Amino acid sequence: MPVTFVIIGAGSRGMTYSQYAKHYPDDMQIVGVADCRTLRAQRAQKTFNIPDSHVFSDWRDVAAVEKFADAAIIATQDKDHKEPAVALAKKGYHILLEKPMATTEEDCLEIVSCCKENSVLLAVCHVLKYTPQAMKIKELIDCGAIGQVVNIQHLEPIGFWHYGHSYVRGNWRREDESSFCLMTKSCHDLDLICYWMGRSKCVKVSSFGQLTHFTKEHKPEGAANRCLDCKVEKECPYSAVKLYLNQVKQGNTHWPVDVVVDIPDIESVTEALRTGPYGRCVYDCDNDVVTHQVVNLQFDQGQTVSFTMVAFTESVCRREVKVHGTMGELTCKFGGPVYQYDFRTRKMITHSPELSNAPAGLSGHGGADYRTIRSFLKALQTGDSSLLSTGPEESLRSHLLVFAAEKARKENRVISLSL
Ligand SMILES: NC(=O)c1ccc[n+]([C@@H]2O[C@H](COP(=O)([O-])OP(=O)(O)OC[C@H]3O[C@@H](n4cnc5c(N)ncnc54)[C@H](O)[C@@H]3O)[C@@H](O)[C@H]2O)c1
Known part of the structure; x- marks a missing residue:
C-alpha cells in the first residue's frame, strides 16, 4: 500500500x-x-x-x-x-x-x-545531509580515516545574483517576514557541522556579520527604481532584465524565473518586473538581512569550527569544506570528489561519491531532494525512525545552535551553551 x-x-x-x-x-x-x-x-x-x-x-x-x-x-x-x-x-x-x-x-x-x-514521525528537510559528499565526509570521519577531528572550515557561497533574487528582492529579504539569514540560508550548514561533529557538543559560539552593498547609499548615479526604466541597468550585475527577462528570451522558464510569475513568458515577466518585487532596483529595496556572516564554534573536546556565508560569490550554493584531523585532512567542494590526504602515507585518496540516480524533478541538491523524501517514506513504511538523518532531536539541536549564533552576533558576545 x-x-x-x-x-x-x-x-x-x-x-x-x-x-x-x-x-x-x-x-x-x-x-x-x-x-x-x-x-x-x-x-x-x-x-x-x-x-x-x-x-x-x-x-x-x-x-x-x-x-x-x-x-x-x-x-x-x-x-x-x-x-x-x-x-x-x-x-x-x-x-x-x-x-x-x-x-x-x-x-x-x-x-x-x-x-x-x-x-x-517528524523529519525536517535538511536535504544537504543527504548529499553524497556530506554522507561520504561523515563516513570517513566516523571510521577514523583522519584520526580525531580538530577543526572544520566550512564556506557557503550564496552567489551574487541568487542573493539579489532571494535575499534582496525576494521571500527571504526581511527578518520580520521570514527570519534572519543564518536561519533561512545557513541552518543547513550548521546542521551539517553538528552532523559531522557527531557526539561532540558545541560549548561556545561567537558571530559577526552585517548587511552591506544592497543599501540606498550604494545606488549608482542615474539608477532608476526599477530595472526596466534604468539607464545604467546594462552595467549592473544585479539587473532584473538580465536575471529574468533575458532568461525567458533564451527559453529558460525554470527557477528563478518561475518564482517571479507562475506561468513565465515575455509578457508576464515584463509585467511582473514593471509592478512586482522582482523588478526593483537592488539598491532601493526594503531588505534588512545580512550579506555576510561568520560563526565560530568551540566543541567540548576543544575542537574548533569556523563557518562563513557570503553573498558575493560566483559559485551558487556550492559549499566548500575542509576537515582537519590528527591523521589527515578532508577537502571537498560539493558536487565534486572528497579528497582525503593521509599524514601516515602522505598520499591523497580521491573518493568520488556515487552519482545521483534521482529521477526527473527530484535531482535538486545533487539528488538529495530524492533521498530526503525516500528516507521519510522508508522510515514510515518500516516504522524505523533511525533511517532518518534529519529527525526531531538532531534538527532541534542544530536549530538551537543557529538561534544561539545569531544571538551572539546581535549581542556582540560569546555565548556558552551545551548542545
Ligand atoms: N530544503 C531546502 O533546501 C529548501 C530550499 C528552498 C526553500 N526551502 C523552504 O521551503 C519552504 C517553501 O519554500 P518555497 O520556495 O517552496 O515557497 P513557495 O512560496 O514557492 O511555496 C509556498 C506555498 O505555500 C502557499 N501557502 C501560503 N499560505 C498558505 C496556507 N495558509 N495554506 C496553504 N498554503 C499556503 C503559498 O501560496 C505557496 O504556494 C520555505 O520555508 C523555504 O525556506 C527549503
Whole structure:
C-alpha cells in the first residue's frame, strides 16, 4: 500500500517532494493539497489526480476535516511552519517539514514535543545531509580515516545574483517576514557541522556579520527604481532584465524565473518586473538581512569550527569544506570528489561519491531532494525512525545552535551553551 500524503503549500518545494509519487506510485500517493494560490492548488490537483473534495485553499481547512492521509508535506513559507505542523501532528499526520522548522526557539520546541506526544514521525528537510559528499565526509570521519577531528572550515557561497533574487528582492529579504539569514540560508550548514561533529557538543559560539552593498547609499548615479526604466541597468550585475527577462528570451522558464510569475513568458515577466518585487532596483529595496556572516564554534573536546556565508560569490550554493584531523585532512567542494590526504602515507585518496540516480524533478541538491523524501517514506513504511538523518532531536539541536549564533552576533558576545 502506498503511503498517502497531503501537500501543504504546493509551491516550489512542495511540488518537488511530491514528484516522488509520480515515479513510485506503489510507495507514495498524493491524495490532497492545500494552497491559497488557486493556480498552484489546481496544478497539484491535475498532476496527481486529486479529488475535488481534497483540494483546499488553506491548511486550516485540512486540519478542520477528518484525517484523510498518512502524512503531510509542510512547505509553506518559514513563518507558516509551526501552526500547520502542530495542528496536523495533533490530527495524527506524520510530518515532513521544510526547513527552518520554525522561526523561534519556542516554536521549534513545541513542534518537536507535539510530534512526540502524538506519536507521529517528524523529519525536517535538511536535504544537504543527504548529499553524497556530506554522507561520504561523515563516513570517513566516523571510521577514523583522519584520526580525531580538530577543526572544520566550512564556506557557503550564496552567489551574487541568487542573493539579489532571494535575499534582496525576494521571500527571504526581511527578518520580520521570514527570519534572519543564518536561519533561512545557513541552518543547513550548521546542521551539517553538528552532523559531522557527531557526539561532540558545541560549548561556545561567537558571530559577526552585517548587511552591506544592497543599501540606498550604494545606488549608482542615474539608477532608476526599477530595472526596466534604468539607464545604467546594462552595467549592473544585479539587473532584473538580465536575471529574468533575458532568461525567458533564451527559453529558460525554470527557477528563478518561475518564482517571479507562475506561468513565465515575455509578457508576464515584463509585467511582473514593471509592478512586482522582482523588478526593483537592488539598491532601493526594503531588505534588512545580512550579506555576510561568520560563526565560530568551540566543541567540548576543544575542537574548533569556523563557518562563513557570503553573498558575493560566483559559485551558487556550492559549499566548500575542509576537515582537519590528527591523521589527515578532508577537502571537498560539493558536487565534486572528497579528497582525503593521509599524514601516515602522505598520499591523497580521491573518493568520488556515487552519482545521483534521482529521477526527473527530484535531482535538486545533487539528488538529495530524492533521498530526503525516500528516507521519510522508508522510515514510515518500516516504522524505523533511525533511517532518518534529519529527525526531531538532531534538527532541534542544530536549530538551537543557529538561534544561539545569531544571538551572539546581535549581542556582540560569546555565548556558552551545551548542545
Ligand atoms: N530544503 C531546502 O533546501 C529548501 C530550499 C528552498 C526553500 N526551502 C523552504 O521551503 C519552504 C517553501 O519554500 P518555497 O520556495 O517552496 O515557497 P513557495 O512560496 O514557492 O511555496 C509556498 C506555498 O505555500 C502557499 N501557502 C501560503 N499560505 C498558505 C496556507 N495558509 N495554506 C496553504 N498554503 C499556503 C503559498 O501560496 C505557496 O504556494 C520555505 O520555508 C523555504 O525556506 C527549503
